[in-house]
Amino acid sequence: MAIRTVQFLAIIVSALTLIPAGAHLAALPNKIDLPQAEYFTVQGIYRGWAALGALWALALILNIVLAFFVRSQARPLGFSVAAVACFSAMIIIFYHWTFPANQATQNWTVAPANWQALRQQWEYSHAANTVIAFLAVCFVALSTLCWKPPH
Structure with a gap:
């Protein structure tokens, strides 16, 4: 029963990461x-949206726990590890590209000379993370779908 709870929570929290990510991607062209x-x-x-970043950390933790629970089955484990890699990559992208743009612009309240480059960095890092979040959701769903309860 514990594994089903972790599977459910990993899917739900992973899916929730797509909401703010998808909003960023949808707004990008405009x-x-x-x-x-x-x-x-x-x-x-976007003021106050930083709190939604907790979803990424929670999704990472839940997918690590899921990988632990399914470790005896290669395919579910592989998919869970892929989801963990996705959330890890998202965090790396955020701290390498998005967060520095936020800092340089003081959360988009100050326009430095390179604000246009920072805008591109910010927008495209969010776009990349949306794609990666979608892949993570697919991986956690696949892990859950191919897991077989022990007899």
């Missing part, structure tokens, strides 16, 4: 070419 003043105004809608 935002990427905005002039500076308009772009910075629009960026204000």
Whole structure:
């Protein structure tokens, strides 16, 4: 029963990571070419969204726990490890590209000379993470679907 609970929670929390990620990706085409003043105004809608980053950490932890539970079966383990790799990659991308853009712009309240490059870095790092989050959800679902209860 514990494994089913972990599977369920891993799927749900992993899927929840797609909500803010998908919102960023959906907004990208409408935002990427905005002039500076308009772009910075629009960026204000994301204030408070940092709390949603906890979903990534929780998804990473749940998928690690899932990998532990399914470790006796190669395919479910492989898919779980792939989901863990996805969430790890998302965190790396965030801290390598997204977070530095947030810091350089003081969360999009100050426009440094390179704000346009930072905008591209910020937008495309979120786009990449959306694709990776989708893959992670697929992997955790596949892990759950191919897991066979012991007899």
